[in-house]
Amino acid sequence: MTEPGDRNDGSPGRIAIVGGGISGLATAFFLSESLDPSEAEIVLLESSSRFGGLIRSESTREFLWEGGPDSFVSHKPEALALCQQMGLEEDLVRTPPRHRQAYVLCGGDLYPLPMTRSAFVRTPLLSWKGRLRAVLEPLVPASGQNDESVSDFVVRRLGREVSRKIFEPLVVGVYGGDPAQLSIRSTLPHLYQAERTRGSLTKALLQMVEPLKSKGSGKKKESLVALNKGMAELVRRLVKTLPDRVELRLEAPVTEVTRQAGRFQVQVKGVREDFDTVILATPASSSAPLISSAFPEIAQLLQAVPYVSAVIVAFGYDQEVLAGRIGTGFLVPPSEGRIMSACTWVNHKFPGRCPEGHDLLRCFIGGEEAGKWMSCDDEELVDRIRSELKAILAVTREPISRKIYRWQTALPQYRLGHHGRIEQLNRQLDSIPGLHLVGNFLDGVGISDCIRHARSVSEAVKEA
Numbered sequence: 001m002t003e004p005g006d007r008n009d010g011s012p013g014r015i016a017i018v019g020g021g022i023s024g025l026a027t028a029f030f031l032s033e034s035l036d037p038s039e040a041e042i043v044l045l046e047s048s049s050r051f052g053g054l055i056r057s058e059s060t061r062e063f064l065w066e067g068g069p070d071s072f073v074s075h076k077p078e079a080l081a082l083c084q085q086m087g088l089e090e091d092l093v094r095t096p097p098r099h100r101q102a103y104v105l106c107g108g109d110l111y112p113l114p115m116t117r118s119a120f121v122r123t124p125l126l127s128w129k130g131r132l133r134a135v136l137e138p139l140v141p142a143s144g145q146n147d148e149s150v151s152d153f154v155v156r157r158l159g160r161e162v163s164r165k166i167f168e169p170l171v172v173g174v175y176g177g178d179p180a181q182l183s184i185r186s187t188l189p190h191l192y193q194a195e196r197t198r199g200s201l202t203k204a205l206l207q208m209v210e211p212l213k214s215k216g217s218g219k220k221k222e223s224l225v226a227l228n229k230g231m232a233e234l235v236r237r238l239v240k241t242l243p244d245r246v247e248l249r250l251e252a253p254v255t256e257v258t259r260q261a262g263r264f265q266v267q268v269k270g271v272r273e274d275f276d277t278v279i280l281a282t283p284a285s286s287s288a289p290l291i292s293s294a295f296p297e298i299a300q301l302l303q304a305v306p307y308v309s310a311v312i313v314a315f316g317y318d319q320e321v322l323a324g325r326i327g328t329g330f331l332v333p334p335s336e337g338r339i340m341s342a343c344t345w346v347n348h349k350f351p352g353r354c355p356e357g358h359d360l361l362r363c364f365i366g367g368e369e370a371g372k373w374m375s376c377d378d379e380e381l382v383d384r385i386r387s388e389l390k391a392i393l394a395v396t397r398e399p400i401s402r403k404i405y406r407w408q409t410a411l412p413q414y415r416l417g418h419h420g421r422i423e424q425l426n427r428q429l430d431s432i433p434g435l436h437l438v439g440n441f442l443d444g445v446g447i448s449d450c451i452r453h454a455r456s457v458s459e460a461v462k463e464a
């Protein structure tokens with residue numbers, strides 16, 4: 001019988017997956033499904049004391065808190081499909097149609113974010129000049145440029161007002177980044193493609209807000225989907241579903257990966273272990289130092305992917321501080337001068353996260369602003385966010401509970417030139433059989449993107 005690890009049998013042999021976030025766990029799952037036990041031995045190495053990485057859900061007596069992602073989009077089908085495979089169909093939760101409306105702060109007031117073509121044309125958020133400029137969009141010729149910043153692209157096509165009042169808050173609220181530096185081609189590829197194929201940019205734009213759309217009931221195709229017990233339930237199910245032959249190790253930090261005689265040497269807690277295949281499912285900035293001595297060109301390309309931090313501050317109330325409000329929350333453009341970039345009305349967005357008569361608010365600080373609040377005193381941060389909630393929502397009540405989550409390496413930034421760097425990275429990887437990368441820094445920052453990568457990496461490993 002051939003032993004796993006014997007490369008002469010043409011199998012992937014002994015496989016190390018470094019990182020136990022959703023990328024690493026999904027890769028382990030797909031590999032365990034597709035590879036015969038005699039073909040491979042799989043070891044997943046996670047440096048911290050828990051699986052999930054950025055996915056972190058906590059339940060307290062009254063509230064369900066999400067420290068990282070709270071949902072995924074269903075129009076990218078991979079996350080939904082994996083939940084279904086994990087038997088989580090009954091646990092899926094969507095925003096009730098009544099609350100499918102988000103708002104944007106403008107001049108201190110909240111305005112509905114236009115989510116349909118007619119709302120876009122009528123929105124009081126824009127001046128008549130801004131609306132007129134936006135409706136002229138189909139007449140704007142394609143630029144023919146290979147790439148452009150998100151701001152330049154949107155200003156050119158839809159005008160400065162749409163860019164400032166609608167796009168900037170969306171981009172900062174979702175990607176935590178600066179639209180003037182982010183690449184349209186990599187960050188919002190459907191908009192980039194819409195221009196190139198002369199498709200409707202307005203339609204592509206409305207797709208961005210489609211998951212929150214108020215019209216229609218339970219339109220499954222385009223919605224935000226969460227899990228009743230929080231996103232960490234997907235992590236728990238994955239861990240539980242993995243067969244025994246996948247060895248899961250916590251508190252197993254990898255410090256170096258080198259290669260000799262066709263095998264990889266992986267340093268785990270100072271002990272060397274040999275593998276035939278290594279899959280790095282760690283953020284680009286964590287992977288780079290691991291391989292800098294053996295694969296300096298790849299390390300350099302990984303190091304060039306910038307990240308921004310993110311801070312989440314959430315408050316639980318034993319009264320309805322949102323009484324009378326309809327919707328999922330609001331986005332805050334940088335021009336409003338606030339530190340929060342978004343606030344989610346958690347129990348409106350996904351019911352069942354707190355008891356009747358309670359409310360749960362979750363504020364997100366992204367981009368450069370988050371960097372400033374990473375190491376500050378908790379009380380200072382809480383005071384600042386509470387004063388913003390007071391000014392915007394008139395919430396003065398003392399919360400009964402609160403949570404703060406600080407993520408240092410939170411969101412990769414697809415800056416100008418990202419597409420070219422990833423192409424270069426893939427070319428370099430092609431020359432090193434057995435080394436693979438998976439994660440949200442490649443082409444898609446969401447959970448579904450990570451799962452899609454995990455699947456394609458596992459297919460590549462099987463086919464190698």
Ligand SMILES: Cc1cc2nc3c(=O)[nH]c(=O)nc-3n(C[C@H](O)[C@H](O)[C@H](O)COP(=O)(O)OP(=O)(O)OC[C@H]3O[C@@H](n4cnc5c(N)ncnc54)[C@H](O)[C@@H]3O)c2cc1C
Pocket residue numbers: 018019020021022023024045046047048051052053054055067068069070071072073252253254255281282283286310312407410411438439440445446447448450
């Ligand atoms: C605040 C916030 C909100 C978000 N909201 C959403 C959302 O609503 N929907 C959505 O789709 N996406 C959202 N995202 C993005 C999503 O969370 C990420 O894309 C996804 O979780 C990344 O998973 P990952 O496994 O690639 O990386 P990570 O979750 O970062 O996992 C990497 C793992 O590698 C481990 N590791 C690092 N170095 C080593 C080492 N040397 N050795 C061993 N292990 C190591 C880490 O401990 C970690 O567990 C959000 C992100 C943030 C920060």
